[in-house]
Structures are given as C-alpha cells and as structure tokens.
Amino acid sequence: MQFDIRILAMMGLVGFSIAALLYGFLYSRIERQASAERRRTLVAAPIVNAERAKATATPTARRRNVQETLKDLEVKQKHKASKSTNPPMQLRLEQAGLTLPIGRFYVYSALTGIIVTAACFLMRLPILLVLGAGFVGAVGLPRFVVNFIRKRRHAAFIEELANAVEVIVRGVKAGLPLNDCLRMIASEAKEPVRSEFRTVIEAMQLGMPIDEAVSRMYERVPLPETNFFGIVLSIQSKAGGNLSEALGNLAKVLRERKKMRAKIQAMSMEAKSSAGIIGSLPFIVTTLVYLTSPGYIMVLFTSPIGQIVLGISILWMLIGVFVMKRMIAFDF
Numbered sequence: 425m426q427f428d429i430r431i432l433a434m435m436g437l438v439g440f441s442i443a444a445l446l447y448g449f450l451y452s453r454i455e456r457q458a459s460a461e462r463r464r465t466l467v468a469a470p471i472v473n474a475e476r477a478k479a480t481a482t483p484t485a486r487r488r489n490v491q492e493t494l495k496d497l498e499v500k501q502k503h504k505a506s507k508s509t510n511p512p513m514q515l516r517l518e519q520a521g522l523t524l525p526i527g528r529f530y531v532y533s534a535l536t537g538i539i540v541t542a543a544c545f546l547m548r549l550p551i552l553l554v555l556g557a558g559f560v561g562a563v564g565l566p567r568f569v570v571n572f573i574r575k576r577r578h579a580a581f582i583e584e585l586a587n588a589v590e591v592i593v594r595g596v597k598a599g600l601p602l603n604d605c606l607r608m609i610a611s612e613a614k615e616p617v618r619s620e621f622r623t624v625i626e627a628m629q630l631g632m633p634i635d636e637a638v639s640r641m642y643e644r645v646p647l648p649e650t651n652f653f654g655i656v657l658s659i660q661s662k663a664g665g666n667l668s669e670a671l672g673n674l675a676k677v678l679r680e681r682k683k684m685r686a687k688i689q690a691m692s693m694e695a696k697s698s699a700g701i702i703g704s705l706p707f708i709v710t711t712l713v714y715l716t717s718p719g720y721i722m723v724l725f726t727s728p729i730g731q732i733v734l735g736i737s738i739l740w741m742l743i744g745v746f747v748m749k750r751m752i753a754f755d756f
Contacts, residue, residue, distance in 0.1 A: 511646075513570075519644055520574035521616055529566065537562025550725055552735070577616050578647055582685075584617040585649050586678040589671055596668040602657075603628065620645060635661045649678055692752060699748040706741060 511519065514526045524532075540561030544554040588609045595605035606628075610621040620641055627637040635658035642650045656674050660667050713721045724730035 513567075515643070516570055516574060519577070519646065520570050521577050521619070522570070522573065529570075533562050533566040536565055540565070550731055552731065553725075578645060580614075581616050581620070581645050582647060582649055582678075582682065584614045585653070586675050586682065588613050588617050588621070589653065589675040589678060593668050593671045593675060596671070602634070602667065606634075616645075633661065649681065652677065695752045699752050703741075703745050703748065706737075 513529065517524055517526070517529060537558045541554055541558030544557045549557070591609060591613075592602070592605040595608060596602065600608075603625075606621055607625055610618060610625045612618070613621065623644070624634075624637045624641055627640065628634055635654070638657045639654040642654055652674055656670050659665070660670060710721065724734045
C-alpha cells in the first residue's frame with residue numbers, strides 16, 4: 425500500500441510539473457493579448473470621438489465620415505475577432521451549423537464518455553487508462569467532432585463566397601437593388617452561403633439595417649473574408665459610393681486569398697506529413713511489438729513502474745505533438 429501511495433504521489437508531481445510548464449509557456453501570450461486589447465480600447469475611443477467632433481458640413485466631411493466609419497468598424501471587428509478565437513460551446517455549435525441545444529450536447533458527451541469507459545473496462549485495461557479514456561471520450565471527442573465540422577463548414581463558406589460576391593456585382597451592374605441580389609444568393613447559392621444569407625434576409629425583413637445584418641454574419645462565420653464583406657457594405661450604406669466597383673475589388677481579393685491559401689497548403693504539406701509520421705510511430709511500434717512479443721510489452725500495462733513510465737511517455741508525447749502542431753500551423 426505504501427508503494428502505491430508513492431506511485432500516485434510521483435504521478436501527481438509529474439502532472440503538476442507538466443501543468444506548470446504549459447502555463448509558463450502560454451502565460452506570456454495570454455498576457456500579451458490581454459494588454460494589447462486594453463491598449464486598443466483606450467487608444468481607439470478618443471480617436472473615434474475626435475473624428476466625430478471634426479465631421480462638419482465641409483468639402484472633406486464625406487472623407488472624414490469614411491475614416492470615422494473605418495476606424496469604428498476596425499475597433500469593433502478586432503474586439504469580435506479576439507472573442508471568436510475561443511467562443512463558448514453554444515456559439516461554436518451555431519458556427520458548425522448544428523441545431524443542437526447545449527443541454528443535449530452535454531448529454532451526448534456524457535453518453536460518449538460512458539461508452540468509451542465501458543469499452544476500455546471490458547478490454548481489461550488498467551484503471552488509470554480507463555479513467556483517462558473516459559475523460560477523453562466525454563470531454564475531448566465531442567469537442568473535436570464539433571471543431572472538425574465547424575472548420576469544414578468555414579472552408580466551404582470561403583470556397584463559395586467569392587462566387588456569391590460576383591453574382592451580387594453582376595446583379596448591381598444590371599440594375600437590381602442590393603436586397604434582391606442578396607435574396608438571389610439566399611435562394612440559389614450553395615451551402616453554407618445560402619443559409620447564412622437567408623439569415624441576413626430574415627433579419628432585414630424584421631427591420632434590421634443591412635449593414636448590421638451583414639455584420640452579424642461575422643459572429644456565425646468568424647472569417648476575415650466575412651469581415652471584408654461586412655465592412656464594404658457598411659461603408660457603402662453610410663458613405664455611399666460605387667458598390668459594384670467595391671464588391672468587384674472584394675471578389676478579386678477573395679480569389680487571390682484563395683490562391684495564396686492553396687499555395688501555402690501545398691508548401692506545408694511536406695511538414696505536415698513528416699509530423700504525422702513522427703506522431704504515429706510510437707503507436708505503430710507498440711502495436712507491432714505487442715503482435716510479435718506480447719509478454720514483453722505488457723509489462724508496461726501490468727506493473728506499477730511500467731504504468732508510470734507509460735504515463736510519463738504519453739505526457740511527453742502530447743507535449744511533442746502540441747509543439748509540432750504549433751510549428752506546422754500556418755495562419756493566413
């Protein structure tokens with residue numbers, strides 16, 4: 425019994441050390457983001473108020489009005505973007521296009537954890553691995569599925585948005601009102617662009633201004649392309665201008681960003697493949713050793729010292745996977 429207590433104490437110290445290491449690694453980034461957001465809020469407020477005070481009936485009033493709108497939108501969109509990096513689960517479900525209530529999601533997560541725990545228990549795995557697998561099944565697996573669906577939906581939205589903007593440009597040049605062009609997208613575009621524009625049309629029918637209705641789409645699809653589209657329509661509704669030319673330039677920008685994204689993915693594919701091979705090697709080697717010499721590898725799962733070594737190895741492997749993922753994650 426005393427030996428078991430020492431084992432648990434050692435594992436607790438190892439877990440505490442890993443948590444402290446991760447906190448020290450991420451603390452500077454968290455603090456830097458928080459201080460940057462505070463500085464942006466303090467600096468942007470007097471600038472916006474000063475620009476509003478200077479806007480008078482002069483020949484440069486329209487240009488100042490545009491600058492004021494741009495700065496106001498930039499502050500708002502940066503604030504929204506800072507919140508969209510880690511949205512709550514209810515908003516994440518909406519961004520994934522799932523109409524699942526948050527209570528039912530937690531129920532499904534608990535059922536998944538129970539099923540995974542029962543499966544591992546029937547396989548007669550060590551109790552610590554059973555508990556760890558149950559925790560991953562209840563907390564990690566459902567969120568991984570939601571994030572995967574959310575990421576795939578965002579990719580499909582980016583793929584279709586440029587075509588939708590070009591359809592709006594052609595409609596405006598042909599003399600159609602902007603509302604009719606948006607209705608055309610809401611009825612004929614591909615998913616998920618069609619459903620998002622349908623939500624915009626429904627908000628406009630309830631009396632919401634078009635710029636606010638489009639800006640709310642950024643909350644459901646937090647992408648730079650959606651931000652660009654909302655800014656263009658917001659400036660045009662407040663300051664006027666050639667809408668077809670502005671949207672035409674936006675369509676070109678969206679297509680160039682799409683080409684650049686594909687180029688970055690092609691250039692980074694080698695690094696991602698190497699990281700995948702390196703990350704899968706321990707599991708492949710463990711499986712092959714178990715098939716050839718099961719008595720040799722089962723010492724890690726049956727003896728207390730082997731379980732400690734296995735737990736520490738898994739923790740260090742997770743740290744290595746996290747570092748490799750950070751190295752090959754190219755944001756654009």
